[in-house]
Structures are given as structure tokens and as C-alpha cells.
Amino acid sequence: MEAAAIPAAVAHDDHHHGPPIANRSSKVEPEVLGILLFIISELMLFGAFFAAYFFIRVVAKTDWPPHGALPVEVAATNAVILLSSSLTMHWTDVSAKRGNTYAMRVGIVTTFLLGSTFLFIQINEYLSLGFNPTTNASASIFFGLTGLHGAHVVIGLLLLFMSAVRIFKGKVGPDHHKGLEVPGIYWHFVDAMWIIVFTTIYVL
Amino acid sequence: MGEDTRRGPVTGRMWVTLIAIGLVASAIGIALGLSLRWFPAQGSTIAHKIDTFWDVLIIVSVPIFVGVVTMVLFSIWRWRQRPGEELLDGPPIHGNTKLEVVWTTIPTIIIAGLCAYATVLLLDIQNAPAKGTRVINVTGQQFAWTFSTVENGKKIQTNELYVPVGEPINFKVRSLDVIHDFWVPEWRLKVDAVPGITTGYALTPSKVGNYQVVCAELCGLGHAFMRANVHVLPAAKYAAWVQKVTTPVGAAAVGAASNGSASVDTIGKQLFVAGNPSTGTLACGTCHTMKAAGTSSATGPNLDKFVAQDPASAIREMIVNPNKEIATGFAKGVMPVNIGKTLNKQQIDALTAYIYKSVHRR
Amino acid sequence: MAAKLTSPGWYRALLYTVVGIAFTLGMSAGLRAIFNLDPVYSWQSWVTIALLMTPLFFLAGIGCFDYWWRWARGRKVVDDHADHGAHSWRDYFKVNTDHKVIGIQYICVSFFFMFVGGLMAMLVRAELAQPGRQFVDANTYNGLFSIHATLLIFLFVIPVFAGIANYVLPLMIGAPDMAFPRLNALSFWMLPLAGIMMLLSFLAPGGSFAAGWTAYAPLSVHQPMGATFFTVAVQFAGASSIATALNFLVTIITMRAPGMTFFRMPLLVWANFSTSLLVVIATPFIAASQFMVLLDRALGFNFFNPAGGGDVLMYQHVFWFYSHPAVYIMMLPGFGIISEVLATRARKPIFGYRMMAFSLLAIVVLGFTVWAHHMFVSGMQNWIRIPMMITTAIIAIPTGIKIFSWVATLWRGVLKMDTPMLWAVGFITMFTLGGISGVMLAMVPLDIHVSDTYFIVAHIHYVLFGGSMFTIFAGIYFWFPKMTGRMYNERLGKLHFWLTFVFFNLTFAPMHLIGVQGMPRRVYDYAQEFATWNLIISLSSFVLGLSSLIFLYNMIASWRGGTRAVANPWRSLTIEWQVSSPPPIFNFDAIPSVVGGPYEYGVPGAVHAVFKGAEVPSPVPAGAETSPTPATEH
Incomplete structure (x- = not known):
């Protein structure tokens, strides 16, 4: 296998030589395109759970809601909280591009706190629902969809936390805000997804 | 495209030979395909229709395969690189719209024809023995079949399937645990036994004999052995069997x-x-x-x-x-x-x- | 030693793995204590949590996350490319961000699993050589065929295509690397973990998972613990494919060389573009289906429990919504390889290049509309069957266009019948057969009789072995000189082809017959009437298995001591052949400019790409300039 290695003539130690700069063949930034494609993938993951919801509720005609009435007001409050976190996220992003450090810091902390509040309320709701995933298939899909969304909130919060750390270390500014913009796009997706989950689970 | 200066043009005689070879090979292929004993015995009234459909599929498929292979082999035979041609390139043919239209259209027509045939056949199978049929409940569980039906107002439950010949039967198929599949190869129909729902099909057994129910969906360790005997009986024998199993003493006597x-x-x-x-x-x-x-x-x-x-x-x-x-x-x-x-x-x-x-x- | 344990590598990976196992043990016990479950220690729950978490510890230990971790903490990150390229065989066992190294890692790992999976097929055939029990019990048998299929699908065909594309695709489009090199490394390292997890399931109490690669619920829900290994391993394999596909898409869209318009891209790039679209859109569905099985198994959810209102058929809908596109994921990259090999070895432009590209996209779109053709006998609503039959049959049209165009490419070419070309031509004929039996299976009335029989086994092997596998061999032989800088042994290559071709047909063609005659698939025992054919099939399959050893020997021996390969032994026009064999560490001195189509053979003076500084090909890597990869710098 030794012979398999790159011949010495080619592989001479040139660590300080970098690769040539790649041609940019699209106006879209690679990072933005990457996260958008990832979001498409995530949408399909949700899509699969919505398919499960459809089959259980519509095809198999399992009773809905799983047990008593669902706390629509709580979930609606949560929707408002997440939507406002989207606004603060946008504000953070704009501030970063403008170089307003103070606004950026306030923005990211607010967004993070709003997201955490959502999660806190959601967990409390779980505990007071009066049913659990083993109750029946409707309960399974209820926990499946809201739990999947909750997991995405957790991932979003982790990403926001990273951005926050970088913001407070002064690594984010008008010239380098990819590390904030990309988690931001993801956060908007998580928020928008809640509207869909909320509508199908609590409203319909 | 220009003339082929390397090997000369493909002459009319060559085309005739090629087509002849293709036709002969297709004929041989079709003959071979039709002469093989593909299917088990025809045990239901729809079996021969499916077997005929299969023959049609063979007749349509063989020439397509033979055509592709003939053209590939001919190209290799005629244009393979000979010594001294190592640095040659072929003619820069980028495409031919007419040809592309042809080989898009012909498969489309074939596909449309086959789909139409299959649709008519499927509806025929689904609708054929619709009314006045005897209902037999088939229940699968790891790794056994249970059959139940009602005769003379009495419920008969067995582990072997008894049916009268020539009478339409509606099978209602259920499962108690995992997915199984109710299939009697001689009857040509199968359907999964799915826990939670009732599936099924209807058909008319047309041939007296002993067959087997074969489970066709992986259901666990005993899947290969999940079989049950099927007895297709003449009407008189069936009546006798019903008589025997519905008599309490007789049942115990078994x-x-x-x-x-x-x-x-x-x-x-x-x-x-x-x-x-x-x-x-x-x-x-x-x-x-x-x-x-x-x-x-x-x-x-x-x-x-x-x-x-x-x-x-x-x-x-x-x-x-x-x-x-x-x-x-x-x-x-x-x-x-x-x-x-x-x-x-x-x-x-x-x-x-x-x-x-x-x-x-x- | 301490330094070894704190810096990325195998020592730290082992340490972290041990920590991970301990951590998950504590987590499982802790959670059970919190929820007052008795007993606090549960083997089942620990294994489930450990399977999900320990791989992450391993990946962290081997060094997949180091850069991101530094970045996330706001530390200074340097992109010094120290981990680029391989200087000895040891470098292939480290986390490396060079797409060429990752490509070879992918190919070698997936071939390892191909041989393991192939060995299982040998055992399956040995068991089936005669009716009755030969030497394994039903449980082991079910495990063998399940893992055979799973390994060859998830650990061989899908990743080996990703490996080949990883190697040649950036070179083909004139990119210095993939768009996200570190993500690329992560996707590779998830793969062996998934494979090992599947193999480890043999050690689980109750035996390996044995519900087939389709893992239909509720059977998979009620399986012993081995099934958990499958559900979790599929998540890692799936995550790996999604990450790679995303990487390919971003690379193809944003990093093409100047002048490389979409219709100047080689068809391999088109094929991987289409495949990656399928992967990104479809793969989450199998992830979801396995999540649901896992939730049913581990936490008592009711997705597939009819007693609790669950829907059993929902599993199949969700599963096949991925797994049907998956057969195109396993086929389209092969189409790309065949186009490359044919154009080069026939010395002609690909016939109908644009139709070839469009038919790929047509297959992608149609691929999403046909999933229920796997479910014609599943007991789903009858009305779905006819629309699904029609869409399925329609796919034959773009596929037919591709086959006819390849045949037309041969017409009047200067056909060099060497090993890659033999595989390509073999593919065309065998895949035609697989396609024909596919159309037959689309026809509902016939499918009702032959579904779940050996006819299906025959069909899937004609498309996946005669189809995908042949294209993989074609591609491996074709790019072997580029990847290793050595030529393979032509005589052994041809011997390999002929043995495989003949015994492949002897193995799988009779299965059509016994399937229609009524032999169900996935059975450990069968009726006496099928004994003769099964013996013939088994004997042929052993020769088929042995023929792959010729390939293995050829690859190893040629890699070690084959004659040196020149930069462009095939006189190809595409960019990867314009650089040295193997390519320089950063691919190019400067990015080439594309000035024409990729297959302009026979057009006098045609060039696909030009390099600045004229001396083409350039054997030495980049000059004095230091420049970061823009796509990876934030």
C-alpha cells in the first residue's frame, strides 16, 4: 500500500502553499445554499411525520385529539413567542451587518431567551397534558411532531448559543457575519415550522 | 454525418442481414420463453388470463432485448479498434432528433398498450366474482393460518382450507400479530394479512386438488414453514365435509x-x-x-x-x-x-x- | 502519551469511546432512576442510548469536530491545509479533508463491506443449496440475508458512488476541493460506524436483526434487540448520505470552473447532481420511518400498533417514499459512469447529450411518484394501484432513451474493448434485462402473482448487480490509473469481467423462473420441486463470489506494483485527466477555463478545458501563492 501514496515528486511538503481559489459559479453563497438544502431535508423529515399524522388521523381514523382538549391557548402563546424571536433574530442580523455591537448583543440574548421560554412552556405543557405517547397512536403522533419540533428548537438554541459566544468574543461584524446569518436562517425555519405544526396539531 | 471512411457505409444488405438476425433471434427467444413451464397449475378461473398476459409480456420484451444486444454486438464486431487505430476518433455525431423521437415514441406506445391491457385485466380480476359469494375468513398469525366460515348457520374453524370447486369465494384476510401474506400460487392472487385492517380478494377455484397456502411476506423465524393445506373439493365432497365437521360428535372424533x-x-x-x-x-x-x-x-x-x-x-x-x-x-x-x-x-x-x-x- | 490522548486520532477516539460508553450507561441508569423505573439498570435502554450516542464520542475523538469546536468557542481557526493529501497509507486512517483522500477512504471502506456482505450471500446460498436445514438455523439465516442486503445497499452501492464522485467530481468541474471539506470528512467517518454497528448486531442477544432490509413494522418492532442496531445504524448511514449529497450540490452549483455551464458538465456530474437531489429530498423519510420504529420499540409509542390506533401500512408508505428513489440513488451515478466510459472508449460524443441530462432529471421527478408500486399486494386502497402502475411504466421511457443513446454512441465509434468498456457494454445488456423485468413488475396483475417471490430477487439483482455493480466495476477500473497513479492488470480485469458476467447470469436468471413457479423469497427452506434450480444457482453463485477475489488481487497487486500510469491514458477530454495521475495535492495550479463540451471526440482541435500557463498537464501543485479556500472560511 506504500506505493499507493502520492509519488514524492507530487507530494513534496508544501503545507504553506494553499489551493487555488475556486471559481464562484453562482451568486448564492455556498454557506447559504448549504443551509437552505439542509432545511429542505429537514422539511422532508417533518413531511414524513406529517404523513404519519395523515395516515393515523385520516386513513386509520384514530380519535383526535388524543385525550380531552388540547391546550390551544398555551400553544398559541408559544407561537407568538417564537414569532417574536424571529423578529429579534432578524434585528440581530441587521445590527451585525450595520456593525451595531450593542444591538447585536441584546438581540442575540433576547432571541435565545425567547427560544428557551418556548421550550420551558412546551415541557410544562407535556407534563400537564394528561396523556403520554403510549396512550394511543394519536398521542404518539402528537408527541412525535411536537417532540421533533422541540428537538429542532434545541438544535437552534445550540446554534444561537455558538453565535452568541462568537458575538461576545467580537468575532461577528459587518464583514464576517456568516456565523450569525446561517444559524439565523435555521432559526427562522424552526419558527416557521412551529406555525405549521401548531396549525395541524392544535387548530385543525 | 458523412461517410464512414474507416469501414465503409453500412450497406442495405447488411441492414437486411441485421434485421434477419434480429428476427430469428427474437423468434427463438420468444419460442423459448413461451415453451418454459413458468407457472404452476391453473387453479382458478383467472389464472389463464394472467398466464396469457405473461405470454404477451414475453412476446413484447424479447425483441427489445434482442434489438439492443444485436446492435451492441454488431457495433463491436464492425467498429472495434483494430491495431493501428489507437489514435483514431469516431465521427462527431452529437445526436439525431428523428431517431430520438422514434425511440421515445415507440416505447411510449408499447407502455401505453401494456398499461391499458393491465388495467382492463386488473379490473376484470377485481370485479369478476362479486356477488353472492361465500365468505371465508383467513387469519394469519406467527406461524399458522386459521380459516373460518359459516355453513348451515354453523361456524367452522379449521387450520386447513376447504373450498368447493367452481364457486366464487370472498376471502377476508386478517392478521393477529405481524404482516403475513395469503397466497396460493395456483390461484395467482395474493394479498398481505395486515394487523388492524381487513384485506382480501375474491376468486373462483376452478380445479379440484390439493394445494398449499404459502406465506409470502417475511413474518419471522417460521416464515418458510408458514404453510397450510388447501383442499379444493367437488361440490358433493365439500358438502360431505361440511356435514362431518358440523356434527359435534364427528368433530370430536377427528x-x-x-x-x-x-x-x-x-x-x-x-x-x-x-x-x-x-x-x-x-x-x-x-x-x-x-x-x-x-x-x-x-x-x-x-x-x-x-x-x-x-x-x-x-x-x-x-x-x-x-x-x-x-x-x-x-x-x-x-x-x-x-x-x-x-x-x-x-x-x-x-x-x-x-x-x-x-x-x-x- | 498524554499528547496522543488529547490530539485528534485513534488513541483519543478510543478514549472518548470508552468515556461515551460509560456516559451512556450513567445516562440510562440516571434517567431510569428519575422516572422511578425498576430496575434502574436496563440492558435494553442502555444499548439503545449507547448506540445513539457513542458514535458521536468516537467522531469527536477521531477529530471530526475539532475545527468546529474551536470556531464555535470563538477561537482563532487556521486553515493551514496540514491535513490535506495523503503521504503514506497511515494518512488514510486519519480524518482528512482532501476530497481525493476521502474518495479513496469511501471506496475502500465500502468495498470492505461489499466483501463482508458478499460473504453473507455465499452463506445464504450454501444454506439454500438443498431443501431443509444445512448448517444455520432460521434465525441466523434471516439475519444473514437481512444484513447482506443492508450492507450492500447502505454500506456499499450508495457510498461507493459517493466515493467515486468525491474523487473525480471536483476535478471534473475544476474545483480545488468540495465546498465543505470538513463536512465531507464527517460524512465519511459516520459510514464505517454504521457498518460496524450492523455487523455488531450479530452479537446482540436474540441474534442480529432479521426483518429484512425493509424492516417492515410491526415485525421489526417486535424483533429482539438486534433490530435496534439496524434502526440506529441506518440513521448514521442516512445522515452521511444527506451530508455528502448537500456537499455535492453546493459544490456543483457554486464551484464550477469559469465557462463550465450546466450543459458543458460531464454526465457524471449531471448524474451526481440528480442523485444528490434525490438524497436530500428522500433520505429524511427513511430516517423518520426508523425513528418511528425506534420510538415504538424503546418508548412504547403506538405508530404501528393497531390496538392503539396505529397504522401498519403507514410504515410502508413512508419507507418506500425513500426507498424507491433509493433505487435511483443506486443507479443514476452508475449512468454517469457509463457515459464517461463509453464516450472515451468509443471515441465519440455521447449521443443526445441534452436528452441524457434531461432524462436524468425526468427520472428524479418521476422517482417520487411511484413508491406504492412496492405495495400492490400490501392491502392498501385498490385505487392507488393503477396510477402507480402508469407512473412506474412511464419511467421506462427516460430509461429507454438512455439505453438507446448509449447504443447509438457505440455506432461507428472506434471501440476499445478493454476492461472498463467490457463492464460498460455488459451493463447495457444486463440493465436492459433488469429494466424489462421492472416493466413487467409494474404491471399489477402480474405483480400480484410474482411479488415477494424469487422473481423479485432476480429483478433486484439484475438492476443492482448487473446494473449498479457493473457500473461500479467499470468506474473503478476506469479511474484506477487516476486514483493510484498505476495501471491495473488488463488480462485479470477481462478475466474478472467474463467470469462475473457468465456466472452472474447463471446465478440470477433461473431465479426468474422459480419465482414465477411459486418459490417465495426470504425463505430458509423450500419445496422439493425447486431443489435442482437452487443447487445450480448456489454453485454458480460460489464461482461468482470467487471471481471477485480476482478483482481484489488485481487491485492490490496493481496498486502496489502496477506500471506507472501517465496523466491521460484514455486520451480523455474531461478535466480530471488533464492533471497528473494521481492529481497534485490541490488539484490545480490555477483553475482551468472550460471552452467546450466534455465529449467532443472526433471534432478536429476540440478542447474541453484550457489551463493558464499552457503546459498541460501540470504535474506539480500550486505555486507560491497562499490562498485560503473561500468556501470554507467564515
């Missing part, structure tokens, strides 16, 4: 007669090693090791070890209710749960006593 006056021990041993063929109960010895019976399979727990400390009542419970307690290292749901239902009380007692005596013998 179990008792085969054992006659044999001792409880013999009945138990026979059930253990051979099962009960008349109801389709599997033999315990197929899966379990028990020295006294001379069986040595490791699919299920070794009874000499596993039940050696248990009282007879516990052994009985394990036979009737096998999933209640599972030996370590073995999976739940492997042992058929219908043994308790397909044996009568005396048979279960005999079996229990036999196992108890055998494992406690020192």
Missing part, C-alpha cells in the same frame, strides 16, 4: 379417532413429535429439544433444561399462552399462539402430561 384407545402417553408423544396434521398444529419437536422424544432443534428453549423445575400447570400455561413468559435468549412471538386453540382439551392434557413426565424423569 381428534379421538386417530388416537383410538392409545394411552395418554402415546397421544402426548405423538403430538410432540408429529403435531396434529388434521388441524395443522405444528409439532413441538420441530423447535424444541427434549431427550425423551429424541428431538434436538435449538429454535426454541431446550425443554429438558427450561421446564425441568416447573409444575404441570405451568407447562400447560406455556403451551396455551406461549408469550406470557419468555426464556432468556429467545424472542417473543416465535412459538405459535394457536396451539391451545387447535388442540382439544384432552390433547392439551395429554401433551402437558407427556412433557411433564419426560423432563422430570431422572
